[in-house]
Amino acid sequence: MRALVIAAHPDDEVLGAGATMAALAERGHHVCALILAEGVSLRHKDVDLARARETCRTAAAELGVAELRFGGFALEGGMLGDGPQRSVVDAVTGAIREVEPELVFTHHPGDIHVDHRVVARSTTYATRVLGGGPVRQVLHYEVLSSTEQQTPAAIPYLPTVFYDVSGHVERKCRALSAYSYEVFDAPHPRSAHAVRALAAYRGAQVGVAGAEAFALARELRGGDGACASW
Template sequence: MKALIIAAHPDDETLGAGATASALAQLGAQVHIHILAEGVSLRHSGVTIEEARERCQAAAKELGAAELSFGGFSADGRLLADLPQRQVVEAVSRVLSEAGPEIVFTHHPGDIHADHRSVAQAVGYGTRILGTGPVRQVLHFEVLSSTEQQTGLVAPFTPNLFYDVTEHIDAKCRALAAYPYEVYNPPHPRSLTSVRTLAAYRGTQVGVEAAEAFMTGRELRTPGTAGPSGRTRR
């Protein structure tokens, strides 16, 4: 199985689906992480694009990702949300075509961060007709300090699919630690304590020790198959 995580910035991939990526990779899935914009020039003085990519590579290694790629959109310091939507859609469509995933993980369209919303919309457009390509499932993740900060009057994150990641939270925390300039002390939502707390809370919703939660954006199933992977029941 091929899984693709499309994220706006380095660390979003880890916060959103890091433990799930680790679990899938351990099971033999090919996990591809794609970061559209490094974003460091807008938020962190003294952090170069090269350093951001190196730290992202270290995080991806912790998660067991088979491939990591970059869109390079932040090289000129602009926000993704400031770009023409067509440009972001074309970039997302290109990586979807090149990676050929069955499952896509990406941002929630109701995030408070405009870049996250831009990516979610572009993925929605690029996967709007599932029957024309290999993608069978699109899942939207939550990013601490972004998703939960949006008012519920806009577009609440109400998960309906959970991955048991009890054995992979440590890997997620190690990967997140690769971004020291993105990790804060508790009670900040972007802290290792908060990551573990959220995983425990999501776990209580489905009766496991720790879970990552997602909202199903789209899913195409064929009768007689086990699920989005398309493998036939035996």
């Protein structure tokens, strides 16, 4: 099985699906991460594009990610929403065409961060069912510091799919630590403490020690009831 994790920024892929990526890779599945906007200079003046990409590679290696792609949106001080959404759609569509994933993870459309919402909408458009195509399931992930910050008026995050990642939460924390400029001490939501706490809470919802939770956006099943080869 081939899985594609689509993220707006470096560290979103780890926060949203890091432990699941590690679990899938360990089981022999091909995992690819697409980071659309690598630029981080809006908040971190001392982090250039080269460092951001190298940090992504370090995190990906910790999780066993087989393929790491960059969308090329450096965004030196800008937002994905500042430009035409068509360019983001084209980047996502191109990655899907080349990677041929059956399983796609992406942002939740109700996130407080506008870039996350742009990526969620672009992925929805790129994975629309128009006859054919490899994608069988699309899942929205939650990103600490963004998804839980939404207001009651936003699209609620209602996870329905849970991955048992009991043995992979610490790998997620190690991968996140590569992004030293994005990680903070507790009680900040982007902290190892918060990552462990969320995994324990999501696990408690389904009776396991640790879980990552996803909202099902779309799923295509065959006549035998199977979603795909995984």
